[in-house]
Amino acid sequence: MTSPTRVKGNPVVEVEHVDFFYGKHMVLEDVTFSIMPGDFLAVIGPNGSGKSTLLKLILGLLKLQKGKIHIIGKDLEHFNEWWRIGYVPQKAVHVDKIFPITVEEVVGLGRASKKNHLKWLNREDKIAVKRALKKVGMAQFSQKKLSDLSGGQQQRVFIARGIVNDPEILFLDEPTTGVDVKAQDEFYEMLQEFNKNGITIVMVTHDIAVVNKYVNKVACLNRRLVFHGTHEEFCSSKEALSLFLRDHHLVGHRH
Numbered sequence: 001m002t003s004p005t006r007v008k009g010n011p012v013v014e015v016e017h018v019d020f021f022y023g024k025h026m027v028l029e030d031v032t033f034s035i036m037p038g039d040f041l042a043v044i045g046p047n048g049s050g051k052s053t054l055l056k057l058i059l060g061l062l063k064l065q066k067g068k069i070h071i072i073g074k075d076l077e078h079f080n081e082w083w084r085i086g087y088v089p090q091k092a093v094h095v096d097k098i099f100p101i102t103v104e105e106v107v108g109l110g111r112a113s114k115k116n117h118l119k120w121l122n123r124e125d126k127i128a129v130k131r132a133l134k135k136v137g138m139a140q141f142s143q144k145k146l147s148d149l150s151g152g153q154q155q156r157v158f159i160a161r162g163i164v165n166d167p168e169i170l171f172l173d174e175p176t177t178g179v180d181v182k183a184q185d186e187f188y189e190m191l192q193e194f195n196k197n198g199i200t201i202v203m204v205t206h207d208i209a210v211v212n213k214y215v216n217k218v219a220c221l222n223r224r225l226v227f228h229g230t231h232e233e234f235c236s237s238k239e240a241l242s243l244f245l246r247d248h249h250l251v252g253h254r255h
């Protein structure tokens with residue numbers, strides 16, 4: 001396995017010797033790697049290779065069975081500042097379509113982790129919601145119903161929810177599912193802008209064009225961590241590339 005190039009600063013996430021089973025099915029095996037501040041990391045790998053599971057473990061959504069995870073310098077077990085972390089889950093669009101919820105309300109839900117309870121939005125919350133919607137170019141849609149928006153617009157709203165507390169790290173799980181190609185490009189450019197402004201980004205993706213164009217680090221999973229390194233190292237790693245190219249869900253082309 002190739003080691004990532006060292007950069008200054010302490011890791012924002014450290015994953016050490018993590019195994020994970022669903023029942024008897026081993027999904028992750030001895031996974032160890034670090035995420036550095038300022039990384040724009042793509043987590044790639046075939047279907048069922050454990051990408052979403054790894055994200056959920058880091059986010060404390062699944063209970064750790066073996067190994068250690070540190071997040072912003074703290075053992076995951078003791079970490080409780082979840083407002084410092086943003087998360088855009090997979091297929092968020094389908095879930096929220098059920099509810100007649102407005103854009104402002106969706107983004108406001110992201111404030112719950114800061115307050116540790118779900119109460120109606122106060123003035124400070126509303127200001128934060130407005131600022132987040134502005135950052136994703138959706139300020140004028142705040143009173144619209146989420147279900148009336150296009151896939152690309154909805155995804156921007158979910159990003160706004162993910163960044164409403166000005167997080168240090170933003171996790172995204174296949175964020176462009178259901179988003180048209182033109183909107184995808186704009187979407188990734190927006191993420192790149194956030195990254196330039198200091199947010200560490202960790203994104204599960206199948207899209208090779210994105211990996212080539214936007215990210216600076218790549219982690220390649222196939223139950224074990226097959227590769228973790230810079231984008232340049234990834235391009236010269238036969239093992240990582242062949243696994244990636246075998247994955248028939250890949251889309252896109254080299255830029």
Ligand SMILES: Nc1ncnc2c1ncn2[C@@H]1O[C@H](COP(=O)(O)OP(=O)(O)OP(=O)(O)O)[C@@H](O)[C@H]1O
Nearest residue numbers: 022023025027045046047048049050051052053054
């Ligand atoms: N709640 C669950 N209970 C049992 N098995 C599960 C559960 N969630 C996922 N799995 C299984 O664990 C394995 C890894 O799933 P995971 O979703 O982490 O993979 P992934 O790499 O994100 O896949 P994809 O690219 O298809 O989203 C798969 O075989 C999946 O079927």
